Amino acid sequence: MTAGDATPARRTGDPATGPGDDTDPERHTDAEGTLGLHFPENFGWGAATSAYQIEGAAKxxxxxxxxxxxxxxxxxxxxxxxxGDVAADHYHRYLADLDLMRDLGLRSYRFSISWPRIQADGRGAPNQRGLDFYRRLVDGLHDRGIAPMATLYHWDLPQALQDAGGWENRDTAHRFAEYADAVFNALGTAVPTWLTVNEPKTVVQNGYLIGHHAPGHQDPDAAYLVAHHLMLAHGLAVQALRATGDDTRIGPALNLHPCYPVDDSPAATAAARLYDGYENRLYLDPVFTGSYPADVLADLGPGSRMVQGIRDGDLKIISAPVDLLAVQYYTPIYVTGTGGTERRWPTSEASWQQIYPDGMYDILTRVTRDYGPVPITVTENGLPTPDTLSDAGTVDDTGRIAFLRDHLAAAHRAVASGVPLESYHVWSLMDNFEWEVGYDQRWGLIYVDYPTQRRVLKSSAHWYRRVIAANGL
Known part of the structure; x- marks a missing residue:
């Protein structure tokens, strides 16, 4: 998690703007009313987390x-x-958390592996104690009938590699491939589905354009070189898995935002197209077509560090065939004729997130239309709500139920339109460290009382359990 600020994908990184202020996600009615929608048999109902956000045990x-x-x-x-030194203390409480997943009826659990837990300095022999933790986690999932889905990189780059240049340094992509190989060899086919790099766009935009994510830089020229090296890391990891001979699947995890022109003017249409290039095609095209979008490269210019950093053979590596695409959807973007953005829909507590369920349908059908029938898993979708623990020990998050219901209905419509959607993972399983906003936002199905680490199922968790049991809405 999460998509981060829905900032312009262009090099400026200016925040989205628009009229009004509506942060009430509970505007829906009849949130728990059934819709009579049934998902395909064996649909993978799941939830998602990431290592730094929940594990704790930092040292x-x-x-x-x-x-x-x-x-x-x-x-x-x-x-x-x-x-995240303690976070949700999942490292010590994973067995109880696994039991909660089982009790919810989860069929899939998407988590991430902490690179510095495997290689403290990002290179060299793997740390067996770190590998053993993830082996225990994976075995615990299997024991409870839950399919593991592991993400190799969810933003926790070893600091030693950052000191050597981080993702600006091409060598980091090769270090990532070595780390991936170590994890593949340790866990093998116990993990049926691997995801390579989580939201490379967020690393680029929030880590290198705006600077409010680690490593906290504001360097547009470096940002897109970082994008290339992240995509190269993805491709090298795919190659590393193929080299093991294991019969497991692999693909990238991309946060995709449908980009709409604010009106029918040629200027807005052209601006939205370029915006979409930075927002979506810069990451989709190299994986599925073996090329970067020409309009984005032209806009960056031939002298940009990214364009200069693309070497012969890189795109062949990046476009190594994948088995699935993980899509993460949070918000639409509306683009003006001058390349700015406007807000069209109510926002959640995360000011960057406009609540627009139809965007889920649009982005899923767009991917299938433009890139062919690659199997898709939704690996993040959710919102923060102002959750409080009542005196009765309950958490009533009706707004989250309405949000999930509406987005699942849109996903079902996409399936009916031919999208090969295999699974859906709520963001998030539990409240956690939400990056630059710390613990102020709660995104989980499970409430975490941080002083005591007590877990409480929210109303949305009980609702989601019923959805899973019914395999539909």
Whole structure:
């Protein structure tokens, strides 16, 4: 998680603007009313998390420092000075958390592996204690009938690699391939589905354009070189998995935002097309067509570090065939004729997130239309709501139920339109460290009382359990 600010994908990184202020996601009615919609048999109902956001145990069992350890401990970088040192303490409480997943009826669990827990400095022999933790987690999932879906990189780059240039350094992509190989060899076919790099666009936009994510830079020319190296890392990881001979699947995890012109003017249409290039095609095209979008490269210019950094053979590596695409949908973007953005729909507590369920349908059908019938999994979709624990020990998050219901209905419509959607994962399984906003936003189905680490199923968790049991809405 998560998509981060829905900022312009262009090099400026200016925030989206628009009229009004509506942060009430509970505007829906009859949130729990059934719709009579049934999903395909064996549909993979799941939930998602990431390592730094829930694990804690930041200094235990040989884990090294990550860029998010450094960033979150830097004064002024996160709200309230929050960090992930303890988070939801999942590292110590994973067995109880696995039982909660089983009780919810989850069929799939998407989690991430902490690179610095496997290689403290991002290179060299893997840390067996780190590998053992993920083996115990994976085995626990199988014991409960839940399919593991592991993400190799969810933003926690080892700090030692950042000190050597981070993702601006081409060598980091090769270090990532070595790390991936170590994890593949340790866990093997116990993980049936692997995801390579989570939301490379968010790393580019929030980490290198705006600077409010680790490593906290504001360098547009570096940002798109980083994009290329992240995509190269993806391709090298795919090759590493193929080299093992394991019969497991692999693909990227991309946050995709449908980009709409604000009106029918030629200027808005052209601006939305270029915006879409930076927002979506820059990451989809190299994987599925073996090329970067020409309009984006032209806009960056031949002297840009990205264009200069593309070497012969890179795009062949990046376009190594994948088995599936993980799509993460949070918000639409409306583009003006001058390349700015407007807000058209109510927002959640995350000011960048416009609540527009039809965008789910649009982005899923667009991917299938433009890139062919690649199997799709939705690996993140959700919103924060102002959750509080009542005196009775309950959490009533009606707004989240309405949001999920509407987006699942849109996903079902996409399936009916021919989209090969295999599974859906709510973001998130539990409340967690939400990056630069710390613990101020709650995205989970499960409420975490951080002082005690008590878990409480929210109303949305009980609702989602019923959806899974019924295999539909």
């Amino acid at each position: 235990e069992d040989g884990r090294g420092e990550s860029i998010w350890d450094t960033f979150s401990r830097t004064p002024g970088r996160t709200r309230g000075g929050d960090n």
